[in-house]
Amino acid sequence: MQIGYKLASEAFGPQEIIRQAVRAEQAGFDFVEMSDHYHPWLDVQGHSSFTWSVLGAIAAKTSSLGLATGVTCPTVRYHPAIIAQAAATMALVSDGRFTLGVGAGERLNEHVVGQGFPSVRGRHERLREALEIIRLLWQGGYQSYEGKHLQLEDARIFDLPSTPPVIAVAASGKTSAGMAAELGDGLFATEPKPSIVEHYREAGGKGPRYAEVPIAWATDEEQAVRAARETSRWAVTGWKVMSELPNPVNFDAATSWVEDHHIRQQFSVGPDPEVHLDKVRPYVDAGYDHIVLQNAGPDPDGFLDFFTGELAAPLRALG
Numbered sequence: 001m002q003i004g005y006k007l008a009s010e011a012f013g014p015q016e017i018i019r020q021a022v023r024a025e026q027a028g029f030d031f032v033e034m035s036d037h038y039h040p041w042l043d044v045q046g047h048s049s050f051t052w053s054v055l056g057a058i059a060a061k062t063s064s065l066g067l068a069t070g071v072t073c074p075t076v077r078y079h080p081a082i083i084a085q086a087a088a089t090m091a092l093v094s095d096g097r098f099t100l101g102v103g104a105g106e107r108l109n110e111h112v113v114g115q116g117f118p119s120v121r122g123r124h125e126r127l128r129e130a131l132e133i134i135r136l137l138w139q140g141g142y143q144s145y146e147g148k149h150l151q152l153e154d155a156r157i158f159d160l161p162s163t164p165p166v167i168a169v170a171a172s173g174k175t176s177a178g179m180a181a182e183l184g185d186g187l188f189a190t191e192p193k194p195s196i197v198e199h200y201r202e203a204g205g206k207g208p209r210y211a212e213v214p215i216a217w218a219t220d221e222e223q224a225v226r227a228a229r230e231t232s233r234w235a236v237t238g239w240k241v242m243s244e245l246p247n248p249v250n251f252d253a254a255t256s257w258v259e260d261h262h263i264r265q266q267f268s269v270g271p272d273p274e275v276h277l278d279k280v281r282p283y284v285d286a287g288y289d290h291i292v293l294q295n296a297g298p299d300p301d302g303f304l305d306f307f308t309g310e311l312a313a314p315l316r317a318l319g
Contacts, residue, residue: 001284001291001316002030002290002291003290003291003292003293003312003316004030004031004032004290004292005020005029005031005033005292005293005304006033006034006035006212006295007020008045008294009037009049010035010037010040010041010042010048011040011045012047012300013047014049014054014057017034017054018054018057018058018061020304021065022058024304025063025065026304027304027307027312028308028312029065030065031065031066031067031068031099031290032058032065032067032068033069033070033101033212033292034051034055034067034068035051035069036051036069036070036072036109037108037109038110038112039248041248041251042234042248042252042255044252045231045248051069052086055069055098056089056093059093064097066097066098066099067097068098068099068168068210069099069100070101070188070292071168071170072102072103073103073106074102074127074130074134075104075127075129076110076115076117076126077113079150080129080130080131080133081133083100083102087134087165088138088157088161088164091163091165092161099168099186099208100166101168101169101188102131102167102170102184103127103170104127105123106242106243107243107246108242108247111246117244124175124176124179125148126150127169127179128179128183129145129148130150132145132147133145133152138157140156141156142154167185168185168186168187168207169183169184169186170189171188171200172190172196173195173199177197177200178203180205181200181204182203182204184205185208186210187200187209187210188210188211189209189288190212190239192211192282192283192285192288193286197287210288210290210292211292212294213280213292213293214232214267214268214279214294215268215269215279215294215296215297216228216263216268216295216296217271217295217297217299217302217303218269218271218299218302219299219302220271224267224269224270224271224296224298225260225263225269226260228263228267228269229258229259233255234255236255236258236265236266237251237254241254273306273310273314276293277314280293280315281318284318284319289319291319293307
């Protein structure tokens with residue numbers, strides 16, 4: 001089992017994200033995963049830097065740390081030809097440490113280019129075409145593609161790694177898990193549902209299985225709850241809400257009802273490692289082997305020290 005640290009690009013500026021990544025390598029994490037947003041979820045978070053620039057800087061400042069997007073939407077705000085080129089470059093500058101996490105996207109980030117945001121079915125159709133385009137370009141040479149939604153005309157990526165990056169496809173059910181098995185190299189999920197892994201395996205998937213685990217560490221339990229409620233209450237709304245709202249102000253309005261007990265239901269909170277182990281265990285039992293700790297607590301450095309001193313060893317024992 002590998003353990004990753006989620007870099008919250010919506011909550012910290014780019015220099016701080018780079019610093020945290022370097023600290024995560026020193027703390028013993030196997031990889032970092034970084035969201036790819038245009039907007040933060042809430043205005044109070046206050047940041048949203050360009051993920052690909054930050055990942056390049058992290059690659060230059062680390063030596064063994066794996067890097068991943070969690071996740072990129074390669075269909076609206078980006079054309080898949082651009083993501084194919086960006087991921088190939090990241091694989092080269094990181095010496096093969098990069099994983100391309102992809103998903104169907106959220107209106108929050110994709111509507112900004114003025115092309116609208118497709119239906120759920122349309123998103124999945126576009127994601128399939130995008131993965132086919134990326135795979136095509138990674139074969140080398142000049143390539144063209146004519147899809148229902150996406151096109152490619154006479155394009156070639158000149159700098160390709162000898163081994164393409166792993167593609168981990170975000171899934172929440174049978175259809176998307178099947179796409180992850182067919183067109184991806186791995187699975188990405190945010191829920192501890194054994195059925196997602198089962199669908200992935202039944203469809204022939206054999207690659208790494210990534211899962212994000214929401215936690216909030218602080219030396220005081222109430223402090224952890226307050227911090228998570230202030231910056232990360234959007235996480236309790238569920239994917240049908242998270243994928244549809246267009247701006248931070250909408251998430252602020254949609255989460256005005258969230259109280260402390262809702263945070264406690266969604267996050268493991270406080271300083272006790274057993275509490276966080278209990279949160280992770282269902283993901284491991286469900287078959288995920290790349291566990292991403294998504295810390296919503298107020299003290300990143302304190303959490304990294306806590307991971308090294310108290311959490312890493314028992315967490316790895318779960319695997």
